[in-house]
Amino acid sequence: MFWLVLGLVAVWAAAALWVQFPHARPLALAGLGLAVLLLAWARLGPGWGWTGLAVLLILVLGWFFSLQPRQDRDWAPDVAHIVRGETEGSLVHLENIRTFRWTSADEAVEGWTSRTVDLAKLDGVDMITSSWGNPKIAHLLVSFRFQDGAPLTFSVEIRREKGESFSALGGFFRQFELSLIAADEADIVQWRAVPRAEEVHLYPLDLTQDQQIAVFLGFLRLGNDLNERPAWYNTVTANCASVVWKLARVLSSDLPLDRSLVMPGLLPEYLDRLGALAGPGTLDEKRARALISPRARDMPPGEDFSTWIRQ
Structure with a gap:
């Protein structure tokens, strides 16, 4: 022994x-x-x-x-800021929204902005998966649609320092802090679908407006918490899927654990079993409709990205 x-x-x-x-x-x-x-x-x-x-x-x-997460490292530009916000009735005033315009997988015209959204005008939620190589391994994003404005996408990511790249091993051993990025789809979804050439699916979710608001406010609390108290990323317990699963528990406190928490590419299968994927047909039919990356690559200049990928 x-x-x-x-x-x-x-x-x-x-x-x-x-x-x-x-x-x-x-x-x-x-x-x-x-x-x-x-x-x-x-x-x-x-x-x-x-x-x-x-x-x-x-x-x-x-x-x-004894290793402690920090806020003051020399961050990579795309994770330099974490979204924060304040509520005022149904209005949410958000800061640190990323609006990069990517010219390649590694280079972009940088931009950060602020925005006020009205939760009374939430019009739907989409789950976005982006995979490379093994379809079971994917990054997870959640996009909120509004009646009076462009969608807003949240992405739980590692907070890399300049020169760092993702490492699954490093994610187990406190190499990265956790970050929450809020961005427009022409930034964060287009980046994965076009310059990075990943396979991106967009799945509309079947949620009531109260449920949509609850998940949105869950992201807001996470961003505010990370601005106040930095936290470590973990490859299994604090990744893009496990954090969203914790947020989704506002919908049901007894959501079962699932292997998709470590293999987010399987999350559509999990959500379909729970009846959370919107639209008719089998899971294969929903998955075929959800594939947006080929269309994103064919988008002509001047089109609105969010409108184009949903046509």
Whole structure:
């Protein structure tokens, strides 16, 4: 049992050190290796291996859980701000709405703006999935339509520093903070469908207006909370799907857990079983209607993106 526990602790600690010390990995891993060798000697020799293992575990966990999320890093431009807002009756005054216009997958004309929306004029909610390679792996976005204005899209994302890229391993070991981006669809949906050439589906949801408002206000609270108290992203427990699932629990407190929380590409199947996907037909027919990326790539200049992809 000792050797099994030691092996598990060593693998976990090695992964954490690999993520947290990218510029000093050889030194960090060498230090861990030395500690493991000393514990092996202690187990075979003096006999205090379990005591030494307990000390190592306390030190490693104490260091890891002392890592705190921050607001003041040198953020990548597309996650430089987190949406925040205030309510005034049915009106919501929002700041930090992203309006980038992407010229390639990595370059954009940057823009941030403010906007006031009227929740009494909410006209529908769409779930958007964007996948690359494996269709079971997707990014999840939620778009709110309004009678008197353009849709507004929310996206739970990692908050990368400049030069960083997504890492599933890093997401387990506190490499990234959590961010909530609010953007117009000509930014955040067009970016994934066209420059990034991902497969994007837009599924209208069957929600009452009260339910739509509840989910919108859930996103608003999340954005305000992250502005006040930064939080860590986690590949499983705090990702784009799991956070939206927590927000959706305002609709039903007993929503069942599902594998789509770790494989968001399966979320349409989950929502269809719950009766939350709008429109007639089978799931395959709904999925075929929902595919918007080919149409987005064919959009002629001058068209309104949100109107075009829904035609």
